[in-house]
Amino acid sequence: MIKNILNLGDAALYCDFGSDVNQEINSNVIKYFYHIKKLNLKGITNLTPSYNKLIISYDLNIHSFLSLKKKIENIEIKENNKLEKNLIEIPVCCDNDFALDIERVENKLKLKSEIILEKFFSKNYFCYMTGFVAGMPFLGDLDQEMRLKRLETPRVKVPKGSVGITEQFCNIYSFETPGGWNILGNTPQNIFDTSNQSNPNLVNPGDTIKFYRITLDQYNEIKR
Amino acid sequence: MKSKDRNYFKILRAGINTTYQDLGRNNLYHIGIPFSGAMDKRNFQLLNSLLQNDYNSPVIEFAYQGPHLKYFGKDIFFCISGNVSFKIITKEGVIDGNSYQCYLLKNGDEVDIRSTNKSVYGYFSINGTFGVDYYWGSCSINTQAQIGPNNGNKFSKDLEIEIIDINNSFNKRKLDYLGSTIENIRVIKGTNYDYFSESSQNKFFKESFKITKLSDRMGMRLEGPKIENIVDPNIKSEGLVKGVIQITSAGDPIIMLSDHGTIGGYPKIATVISADYDRLVQLTPGSNIKFKDASLEDAETLYKLYQMETNNLISQIK
Numbered sequence: 435m436i437k438n439i440l441n442l443g444d445a446a447l448y449c450d451f452g453s454d455v456n457q458e459i460n461s462n463v464i465k466y467f468y469h470i471k472k473l474n475l476k477g478i479t480n481l482t483p484s485y486n487k488l489i490i491s492y493d494l495n496i497h498s499f500l501s502l503k504k505k506i507e508n509i510e511i512k513e514n515n516k517l518e519k520n521l522i523e524i525p526v527c528c529d530n531d532f533a534l535d536i537e538r539v540e541n542k543l544k545l546k547s548e549i550i551l552e553k554f555f556s557k558n559y560f561c562y563m564t565g566f567v568a569g570m571p572f573l574g575d576l577d578q579e580m581r582l583k584r585l586e587t588p589r590v591k592v593p594k595g596s597v598g599i600t601e602q603f604c605n606i607y608s609f610e611t612p613g614g615w616n617i618l619g620n621t622p623q624n625i626f627d628t629s630n631q632s633n634p635n636l637v638n639p640g641d642t643i644k645f646y647r648i649t650l651d652q653y654n655e656i657k658r
Numbered sequence: 659m660k661s662k663d664r665n666y667f668k669i670l671r672a673g674i675n676t677t678y679q680d681l682g683r684n685n686l687y688h689i690g691i692p693f694s695g696a697m698d699k700r701n702f703q704l705l706n707s708l709l710q711n712d713y714n715s716p717v718i719e720f721a722y723q724g725p726h727l728k729y730f731g732k733d734i735f736f737c738i739s740g741n742v743s744f745k746i747i748t749k750e751g752v753i754d755g756n757s758y759q760c761y762l763l764k765n766g767d768e769v770d771i772r773s774t775n776k777s778v779y780g781y782f783s784i785n786g787t788f789g790v791d792y793y794w795g796s797c798s799i800n801t802q803a804q805i806g807p808n809n810g811n812k813f814s815k816d817l818e819i820e821i822i823d824i825n826n827s828f829n830k831r832k833l834d835y836l837g838s839t840i841e842n843i844r845v846i847k848g849t850n851y852d853y854f855s856e857s858s859q860n861k862f863f864k865e866s867f868k869i870t871k872l873s874d875r876m877g878m879r880l881e882g883p884k885i886e887n888i889v890d891p892n893i894k895s896e897g898l899v900k901g902v903i904q905i906t907s908a909g910d911p912i913i914m915l916s917d918h919g920t921i922g923g924y925p926k927i928a929t930v931i932s933a934d935y936d937r938l939v940q941l942t943p944g945s946n947i948k949f950k951d952a953s954l955e956d957a958e959t960l961y962k963l964y965q966m967e968t969n970n971l972i973s974q975i976k
Contacts, residue, residue, distance in 0.1 A: 443846055443929030444957035446899045455894055467688065480687040482897025482920060489897035491687070494932055494961050499954055565690035565897070565920040568803040572895065572921075608690070609803060626690075628805060631794055635689050 435462045436488075439506060441499045447490040447506060455485040455574075455602070460562045461517055463488050464639045469511055477502075483639055484563045485572075517640045521558075524606070524621050524636075526597050526645050527653035532620035534596070535585070539616050542582045551647065553580055554618060559604060561641045569608035569626025571637040576602050588614030595620045597645070606637075619647075622656040665731025665786075665821040669813055673725040673771060675875070676813040677799035678716045678790050678806065679781075686794055687920045691805065693900060694798040697779050697875060697916055697939040698740065700838075700968050705739040705781045707972045708760060708831055716790050716797045717783040718819075721874075724771025724780055725813060734824055735760045736769060740780030740940075741837045744771040758833040760785070777837070777940040785828040789820035800917055802876060833975045840937045841945075843930055844952040844960070845903065850925035853889040854905065861885070862927060866946040867911060873943055875917040880947070884909035887925065895923040901930035901938075903949075915939060933960040 435451060442448040449466070452459045467483040470490070477496030482489040492502055528536070528551055536547050543550065559573035576599060584600045589612060592598070596607040598615025605615060608625035625636045637643060648656070679702070682695020696702035696719055706715050718725070724742065737760045738744055744755045747768040755761060755769075757780075763769070774780045790797035790807045797807055804810030808817070851859070867882035891907040898904075902914045904924035913930060914922075916939075930938055931952050941947060952960070 440849055441846065441954050442849060442899055442926070443901055444931050444954055444961065448849055453894075471685075471688075479684045480693070480899075481685065482687040484896040484921060485894050487896040489687075489899065491899055494958065495965070498958055563688075563895075563921065565687065566895075566922070567919060568690040568805070570690055611802070626803075628793065628810075639688070 435466070435511065436507070439503050442489060444499070445492055445494045447492070447499070447503060449488040449490065449506065451486045451488070453486065455562070457560050459486045461640070464517060465511055466509070467639070469509065470506070475505070482565065484565075520638075520641045521644060522637055522641055523644045523646060524623055525648040525652070525656060526619040526621050527648050527650055528619035529650045529653070532596070532617070534617040535598075536618060538585075539582065539599070539618065543579065545579070550580070551618065553577055554599070554604075555645055555647050559643045559645075561637050561639050561643060562603075563639050564635055564637065567607075567609045567611050569635045569637075570605055571625070571643070572603055572605055573643055574603045576604060582616060584614035585616065588612055592617065593620065595622065595625070597621060620653070622653050665734065665824065667727040667729055667819040667821075669725050669815055669817045669819065670728055670768070671726035672813045672815050672817070673720045673723045675719075675721040675801075676725050677719055677801065678788065678808070679719040679798045680716050680796055681714050682798050682916065683794040683796040687897060690920050691794070691803060692800070692917050692920055694796065694800045694806075694917055696781065698781075698936045700936045701739040701779070701781050703968060704758065704833065704835070704971060705737060705783050707975055708737045708739070708758060708833060709735070709783055709785045710825060710828055710831075711783065711785070711787070715783065716788050717781045718788075718813075720771060720780055720782070721774070721778050723773050724782060726768065726770040727819070728766070728768045729763045730765055731821065732765070732824070734763050734821070735785040735828060735830060736763055736782065737761070738771065738780060738782050741775045741777045742771060742780040743773050743775060744769060758835050760830045760832065776839075776942065778942055779940060784821060784824075786821050786824040789822040802917055831975050833971065835971060838937060839940070840934060842948050842950045843934050843938055844950045844957070845928035845930050846952055846954055846957055848903065848926035848928045850893060851927055853887050853925040854927060855886045855888045858883075858886040863949055863951055866948045869941055869943050869945050869947065871943045875915055877915050877918055878913040878938075880911040880913070882911075885911065885927065890925070892923050893925050895921050898922045899929065901932070901935055902926050903928045903930065913938070931957040931960060933957065933964040
């Protein structure tokens with residue numbers, strides 16, 4: 435399933451699963467990720483799954499590129515290994531104060547805001563990966579007519595909890611951070627829980643997300 | 659605890675980006691948490707060796723300007739690593755301190771860490787243990803994700819730094835070391851090297867780049883000749899590692915450092931070799947750097963040599 439393994443610098447393996455972004459390729463990445471994680475190999479310092487790549491960082495005192503590459507190439511994973519999937523429901527408020535880019539999205543997509551939100555909330559989304567900042571899920575796929583590019587100039591600060599879209603993807607800003615996605619709303623739900631050290635992420639790769647719309651009153655209620 | 663039993667520092671001035679750091683946390687990239695840890699691992703290791711602490715004991719890291727600390731408690735030793743100017747203020751007077759030497763502190767004494775010289779990071783610790791909380795096995799503060807002791811925030815004025823243990827069998831030691839600097843940063847070509855025009859590839863290795871002020875524990879932004887992308891200014895977002903050099907849409911290099919975002923969508927032109935990382939992070943804004951091409955085999959050997967050099971320094975501590 436891995437097409438090719440290259441080196442990324444002198445302390446990481448760059449495992450290439452293909453160039454397309456789809457759930458089939460991504461599920462293979464996630465299977466490898468969970469499998470290697472379980473093996474608990476000494477000297478592996480990080481595993482980073484993404485849409486179609488898996489990066490394996492290692493301790494240069496313990497491994498060299500060639501020896502670790504051989505080890506990973508010899509791993510066999512059954513194609514029919516099932517992924518563990520959870521369905522997670524997440525409330526989103528699209529009040530004017532939260533839907534920072536709704537006008538821009540209306541103009542770019544040439545759709546009325548109510549249609550945009552109806553389309554957005556009518557689908558379940560697959561979690562391809564988490565990261566960039568702690569707990570941020572990269573979800574997909576949006577309908578074809580919902581796809582647009584990121585902001586020309588990224589925001590210096592995107593508020594925590596913002597729900598954004600770009601291209602075929604949507605995400606949730608688990609922390610206040612710079613970012614360029616088109617913001618449609620905000621969730622009062624905590625996406626990353628520092629106090630839960632065994633499983634701090636609300637959403638993990640392979641999970642399915644269902645967003646549901648709430649009013650500002652409900653938002654404030656949950657926030658309280 | 660009764661206050662007379664406490665040993666602690668009170669922060670009179672916090673300094674810049676002053677945090678606890680250790681070797682950092684592993685195996686959390688997949689949820690978006692970077693390694694963190696001391697930026698300059700060699701100076702971290704030297705400091706704990708000088709103070710005869712465990713190799714992964716917490717230290718206090720600062721950038722450009724360190725904290726001004728007032729000590730309360732029983733006699734203790736401290737040491738500073740890096741290229742740092744500092745003053746020790748006691749009842750007898752004020753003296754200038756030297757890095758890589760241990761000094762005695764008595765109740766009421768102060769340490770004023772004025773500045774790092776021609777470098778960014780310095781480290782401060784004691785012959786003992788700071789009272790810190792551990793998050794995923796590390797006390798490193800990641801201010802971006804607010805992970806770590808002090809609610810994941812950098813130190814502020816009036817904060818009190820608790821000392822929970824003092825090593826009484828400590829021997830005062832020192833190291834004669836002036837530090838090590840480089841101007842040429844060796845890199846391995848990246849997975850998207852062929853996204854860039856041949857003339858830009860040449861410029862990347864021939865011309866110099868200036869480190870801008872937009873540099874912190876997350877990354878280092880450079881400016882110099884624009885690097886022309888001939889394929890696509892973006893890639894499908896994928897994992898990053900420490901030392902990766904991405905080229906932004908504007909054509910400028912940005913180097914990922916210890917608190918970097920774990921995923922990125924800019925093409926990777928190269929990655930800084932592990933042997934040069936400690937010295938890279940010490941380069942100040944305004945300095946010029948040049949990149950030199952290294953093979954993977956060379957990088958692996960150079961790392962072993964760098965580690966041997968560090969161990970050699972540790973063996974010279976007397």
